[in-house]
Amino acid sequence: MTQKNRLPKGGRINRQKELSFKYDGKNYIGYDGDTLASALLANDVHLVGRSFKYHRPRGIMSAGVEEPNALVQLETGEYGEPNTRATQLELYNNLTAKSQNCFPSVKYDIGAFNRLISRFIPAGFYYKTFMPNMKGWMFFEKFIRRTAGLGKSTGLPDPDHYARKTVYCDVLVAGGGPAGLVSALNAGKTGARVILMDEQNEMGGWGLTSPNMQIDGKKAIDWISDMLSKIAKLDNVQVVPRCSVIGYFDYNFLTAVERVTDHLGAGNGGSKPRQRFWRIRAKQVILAQGALERPMLFAENDKPGVMMSSSIRTYINRFGVLAGDNIVITTNNDTAYFSALDALNAGAKVTIIDIRKDLKSDLLEKVNEKGITVHKNSAIVNVKGAHRVKAVEMMKLSDDGKSCIGEKREISCNLVGMSSGWTPTVHLYSQARGKLKWDEQRTMFIPDSCQQNVQCVGGCNGTMDMSDTLNESAVSGVKAGKLSGNKSVSATKHKAVSHTEQPPRNLWIIPGEKPITRDRKHFHDFQNDATVTDILLAGREGYLSVEHLKRYTTTGMATDQGKTSNINALAIMAEYRGLTIPEVGTTTFRPPYSTTTIGAIAGEAVGELFEQDRRTPMDAWHKSHDAVYEPVGDWSRARYYPKNGEDMYEAVQRETLATRTSVGVMDGSTLGKIDIRGKDAGKFLDLVYTNVFSSLKSGFCRYGLMLNEHGMVWDDGVTARISENHYHMTTTTGGAGRVYEWLEELHQTEWPEMEVFITSVTEQYAVATLNGPNSAKVLSKICKDIDLDNEAFPFMTFRNGTISGIPATVYRISFTGELSYEINVPARYGLQLWQEIIKAGKEYDICPYGTETMHVLRAEKGFIIVGQDTDGTLTPMDLGMNWIVSKKKPDFIGKRSFARIDTSRQGRKQFVGLLTDDKNIILPEGAHIIESKSIEPHVNMLGHVTSSYMSPNCGHSIALALIEDGFNLKGKKVNVATIEGKVYSASVVDTVFFDKEGKRING
Amino acid sequence: MDKLQPYSPLQGLAGTTGINVKLKELNRFNLILRGKQDDNKFMKSAQKIFDKLPVKPNSTYQKSGITIIWVSPDEWILTGDYDKLEKVKTDLDKSLENTHYALIDTSDYYMSANISGNNVRETLEKGVVVDLHDSAFPIGYATGTRYEKAVINLHREDNNSYNIIFRRSFAPYLWGHLVKASQEFK
Structure with missing residues (x-):
């Protein structure tokens, strides 16, 4: 295939470097420096696609970012990309592309049937047809979606970086x-x-x-x-x-x-x-x-071969391509004359149709001298040709420019350049x-x-x-x-040879043979297939505001964002309404200015690098022991360790039982840890916790509840007093960040005079928690320098020592009610600690357990999980934890709110236990507790289930719930409705299901 | 005596290739020193150990292998070879006794890496949102910032060399990003 339209010389292309490419299955040759559009035009290919709505044949209309028509499907398979603008796509060797929105081919497209019925699918067609008939829409949508739109996404992962x-x-x-x-x-x-x-x-x-x-x-x-x-x-x-x-x-x-x-x-x-x-x-x-140059809105102005006059010039001078050798240029201003001259120099026959009446320009003389015919006060009323311009029909304009008069004249041509001014x-x-x-x-x-x-x-x-x-x-x-803060210099001076522009003639709509509503189509937005009559229809139907106009006709939407259409559309609406253009206003210009890939916006943050997946120091062990993980905040925590094909239920039952029978170990490293120091540390803690910490003795630990200003529980944890002016606080995993920030904010804004420093130490320590009657026996094998005797090392104290040589702090605190040791070591030794514990625990069949088993174990004891059993609306009293609220302290955060009428009233939602009548029923968490046995409306909701598990240690399912006036309902029956529509009967009980006397804490 | 087996989450991860960007893990201690800049007693006691605690925002001070990084008006990061940890800590604790201060060992919380090479700035620009130009980020400058979603402290210790302090749990994420970012420069 020869490059028929390639000029013998000129352009910014490298003629030494031929590039072969394939378009719609056919092979072509272009040059390095071409765009796909210029290479296609060099090969005399104008028809590049079918329009969005009417499936009209469309050609390359511009040479840049404003291109509304030449959107192609680039490449195939994983590298496939829809809607690539051929005018911006630099040609490379073996490029493959094809036309869009056409079937079976761009020349013979079934969808073109739409053109025949175009009278019946005006702007707003789908709304008008389907708004009263949603069922019809549900049925037709998939067919309509298939015919509408532009290119097709590959549906494959993007292979590019x-x-x-x-x-x-x-x-x-x-x-x-x-x-x-x-x-x-x-x-x-x-x-x-x-x-x-x-x-x-x-x-x-x-x-x-x-x-x-x-x-x-x-x-x-x-x-x-x-x-x-x-x-x-x-x-x-x-x-x-x-x-x-x-x-x-x-x-x-x-x-x-x-x-x-x-x-x-x-x-x-x-x-x-x-x-x-x-x-x-x-x-x-x-x-x-x-x-950007504006298109002229004459009839049939969308035929392949009709393009912006300046782009004819761009193709000549930049790419050495003369897109057609018999050119008609129609314009309302002078700039198009330069295109005419360049085209003439490149060897084309050129005719100018200028809509202006009185032309007195040196340019006019210049083009006349060169033999270019200029038809003044004339306009194109029709463009002939189906897949390519064959001729234009021209008439004289009336004085007011509102209609065409006189004889129709045909001028044969294979390219039309248009210019209606610049935007x-x-x-x-x-x-x-x-x-x-x-x-x-x-x-x-x-x-x-x-x-x-x-x-x-x-x-x-x-x-x-x-x-x-x-x-x-x-x-x-x-x-x-x-x-921007730099030195001042004198500006450079420049002089260019200028041309004095003659005034343009502004006819926003170029009249046709018939009145506009009955005439051939005058497109103003080529990408959205919107015509001049669509704007007028929008006006008639009351969509007068530009924002309504835009949405009704889709003008200015899609990938070109109305670069060529906006001003024309505004001007026509202004004319219709008898207003000035600024009175009509503009729509909002939104980013991006030109289309971009989502891949570029995502950058390298894709796949595993999309989001941090935080792991504990012991993670290598969990991974190699087939742990199933659970996301907790941005941490991945081991949820359970299935053995021999166990499912979660089976694994958790086994782990729960094993821990209370012998010994279990859990990775608790993610717990928030905050170092609090200074002589006012105790005073500070007294204000942020409900109970007293200033009286805590060094070496001892205390559980604390933290409230917000509304008196509602928002975090909890154990805090140890390391020394006189030094505390070590723990928070929930999810609360680590916000509690730390809250404390720092309180210090900086409320009590700046206090001598206290608050520092996060969350990840400094890896934490393994040993739980169960045999935990002391396991620990004693690897820890020789701490006396584990109950009296020497009582509950709620801590000791420093070493575990297999690793410096450790061991806290005797418990979230299971068992004899427990929470072992903190520097994070780098976390994995080693874990391995030592597993090794030492072997003779006691030590059971590593995950967060799910932790949930069951703590629920058996009725211990709350902030955020699961609480939801920001509960006071300590609602949780039955009056004992933790100091009556002596003059103040702490949240105290004042206890006096609020609603906070202090009787019958609030309260935290209770539930036992189903059938011990095998595990209530779904979130299930509603209702008054009646029937779920027929209207039912009163009394509360909901917050935690629910099968407890192997109780031999019964257990649940925790929030129920209105729950404390007074203890011993009574309630109904629990599930989302499947079932209703179960359950007794309201105390929240402690196991070891009510608390004897197991000392082994 | 049992043998200690420290473990780094970066163990076994692929590193940078080529000579234009080099990333290596550093075995450094990390101490957080809290105290008030306007507390003379504190400042004097601290300066007994180091001649100077930097008070200019984003500045650093280096002496005998120890780097002191200004973090805020009441916070500094002290960092250096890990084997110096005990001495620095002991000396400071002793000197600061009876002042209002906190000295917290976070050597396990925070890990350190050095990234260097001809294209180090182009690599960092991909994920760091602060200005890395010489006029804004000269040698000796340090700041708390992010690389993508990882919170880091970035310290330019030489022309084409930066030390990064980051959280242990973010280590593989950050490492993966830096290695990936560097690949186009190999």
């Missing part, structure tokens, strides 16, 4: 065209840290489209390389090509996506990431994003919450004011003259450098 980075700079310049280059150079000269980003593979922007424009006495293309070499000399300026700034947030925080290795082809990036997501904090921002790219400025103002003469929204440290230069500022652009950019660059 992405990365993120955070950088800071003094000045960020977004856009590397002439304006951006001058801004970056001048900012750089101040000594500022400058980052210059451009979405293209090379810097130059508009200069690449218009390479012969004269700047500072040079051709633009030479001037650009000059500027780049000047910038390269400044090592404080970083130039990043292939990088789109896509988001602008508060405090000059911006995001950008760099396509690092996309251009090398799928899977060819080596160790480099495919894309890199930049998070940038800039002191000053210069936006130099340029402007400054204000997306990022708007994202930064910049306000826009309307420039009526040039019909554009331009930047007005912004709270953030941002300046706009060049096209995106509405500055269309090149000399003005360059000088404004130079001044802005110096200003930004200075404002």
